[in-house]
Amino acid sequence: MKIAIVGAGIVGVTTAYELAQDGHAVTVFEQRGAAAEEASFATGGLLAPGPLAPWSAPGASQAPAYFGRSAAPRLGRALTLAELSWLRRWRRAARACAKSGEPLPPLAALERLARYSHARLLRLAESLDLQFEHSAGTLMLLRTPRDAETLTPVLKALRDAGSTVHEVDADAARAIEPGLSPALPLAGALHLPDGLAGNCRQFALLLRQAAQQLGAEFLFNTRISRLAGSPASVQVEGEPTPRAFDAVVLCAGVQSAALLQPLGQRLPLVALHGSSVSAPLREELHAPLGVVVDVASQTTIARLGQRVRVSGGAELGRSSAHPQTLNTLYRVLGECFPGGVSHSSGVQVWRGARPMLPDGPPIIGPSAAPGFWLNLGHGASGWALACGSARALADQIGGREADIGLEGLGAQRF
Numbered sequence: 581m582k583i584a585i586v587g588a589g590i591v592g593v594t595t596a597y598e599l600a601q602d603g604h605a606v607t608v609f610e611q612r613g614a615a616a617e618e619a620s621f622a623t624g625g626l627l628a629p630g631p632l633a634p635w636s637a638p639g640a641s642q643a644p645a646y647f648g649r650s651a652a653p654r655l656g657r658a659l660t661l662a663e664l665s666w667l668r669r670w671r672r673a674a675r676a677c678a679k680s681g682e683p684l685p686p687l688a689a690l691e692r693l694a695r696y697s698h699a700r701l702l703r704l705a706e707s708l709d710l711q712f713e714h715s716a717g718t719l720m721l722l723r724t725p726r727d728a729e730t731l732t733p734v735l736k737a738l739r740d741a742g743s744t745v746h747e748v749d750a751d752a753a754r755a756i757e758p759g760l761s762p763a764l765p766l767a768g769a770l771h772l773p774d775g776l777a778g779n780c781r782q783f784a785l786l787l788r789q790a791a792q793q794l795g796a797e798f799l800f801n802t803r804i805s806r807l808a809g810s811p812a813s814v815q816v817e818g819e820p821t822p823r824a825f826d827a828v829v830l831c832a833g834v835q836s837a838a839l840l841q842p843l844g845q846r847l848p849l850v851a852l853h854g855s856s857v858s859a860p861l862r863e864e865l866h867a868p869l870g871v872v873v874d875v876a877s878q879t880t881i882a883r884l885g886q887r888v889r890v891s892g893g894a895e896l897g898r899s900s901a902h903p904q905t906l907n908t909l910y911r912v913l914g915e916c917f918p919g920g921v922s923h924s925s926g927v928q929v930w931r932g933a934r935p936m937l938p939d940g941p942p943i944i945g946p947s948a949a950p951g952f953w954l955n956l957g958h959g960a961s962g963w964a965l966a967c968g969s970a971r972a973l974a975d976q977i978g979g980r981e982a983d984i985g986l987e988g989l990g991a992q993r994f
């Protein structure tokens with residue numbers, strides 16, 4: 581089939597690879613000058629377990645009340661009706677999850693997809709020899725015993741699926757991550773030895789090359805201004821007529837909802853902004869070895885090659901809270917790994933928008949308009965979910981049953 585993909589973030593690139601691998605003629609349209617320039621640029625890096633990425637699903641981990649505003653979403657002054665409606669649905673689901681202490685079906689669907697995706701990513705990395713920065717092991721810091729309570733639903737989902745989660749005391753946590761500050765008050769930690777962090781953008785650039793070698797064409801600096809139906813077509817900005825394809829896959833991140841609307845499909849997709857700070861290693865002994873999640877502040881600190889990346893923050897609407905988010909990131913990095921990084925040069929500060937649906941998991945499958953397919957809404961764990969989402973979508977387009985159950989991942993749920 582002749583297939584167009586709109587968007588070359590991590591989701592578009594993995595989709596291009598899988599479809600090209602299946603023998604389709606793939607063209608990727610990307611408005612920016614390179615792949616992974618938007619949400620996929622400098623993610624926190626957490627790959628596994630995917631549901632542990634802060635804000636992965638409502639109720640996956642509740643911000644502890646004592647920590648106050650730095651761990652709660654910051655709301656802009658003039659939220660749109662769509663953002664208010666999203667917030668209501670997210671909070672309602674989070675309350676239901678907290679009340680039952682059980683993972684809601686969307687969280688279980690997310691866990692299933694993340695597990696599948698992890699396996700697919702490892703297979704691709706090995707078979708294609710993709711050398712990307714990564715680090716192994718996830719440590720969840722519990723500053724007080726109450727932090728563990730907030731994680732009950734997500735830990736249940738992980739344990740039900742067979743993940744290894746060790747509860748360790750503060751001394752054992754410091755033995756796993758010897759760079760942790762001795763001054764950091766710790767009640768204990770959860771250690772997930774199978775955890776993984778990696779450099780999303782680097783992986784996307786390497787996989788883009790692999791897709792190109794399979795014949796996929798990437799058109800950069802090429803914006804799609806409109807999608808048109810019957811036959812499925814994309815209108816490239818500046819061209820006189822739309823280009824027709826056998827199928828069009830929408831992987832346009834936060835901009836997907838606006839592109840889809842003229843086709844008569846409305847999605848409750850919003851942008852939840854967050855930030856990351858990447859700094860060069862200063863002293864290896866005081867830096868993380870793997871990825872550390874600070875449950876209290878909902879931030880992650882990951883070792884990526886010769887850099888350390890701290891990431892977090894959740895700003896909804898036109899928020900001016902970016903400076904507060906950055907303060908939290910610098911504070912948490914300083915509390916956990918003082919002296920581990922250099923702040924004097926080579927520091928990269930980034931702000932990105934998570935494409936969020938109100939129940940957590942993405943949409944992978946057909947849209948309401950014939951010929952248009954969706955792979956979007958990966959929220960806070962798109963890096964962790966991308967490889968599996970792409971394979972599952974390619975299977976559907978090819979008329980095959982996907983290797984994982986797709987319940988809870990369709991567009992019909994909205």
Ligand SMILES: Cc1cc2nc3c(=O)[nH]c(=O)nc-3n(C[C@H](O)[C@H](O)[C@H](O)COP(=O)(O)OP(=O)(O)OC[C@H]3O[C@@H](n4cnc5c(N)ncnc54)[C@H](O)[C@@H]3O)c2cc1C
Nearest residue numbers: 587589591611619620624625626804833854961962963964
């Ligand atoms: C602070 C932060 C930390 C995060 N940490 C993690 C983490 O630790 N682990 C994890 O798994 N996930 C994490 N995420 C989430 C992850 O970054 C996203 O889920 C993922 O990058 C989404 O990928 P995407 O390809 O859907 O979107 P994007 O990367 O935004 O790609 C969409 C692409 O579509 C292009 N596009 C849009 N409209 C058009 C158009 N009209 N024409 C042509 N091109 C178009 C855009 O330019 C863009 O390149 C984090 C996100 C943030 C913001």
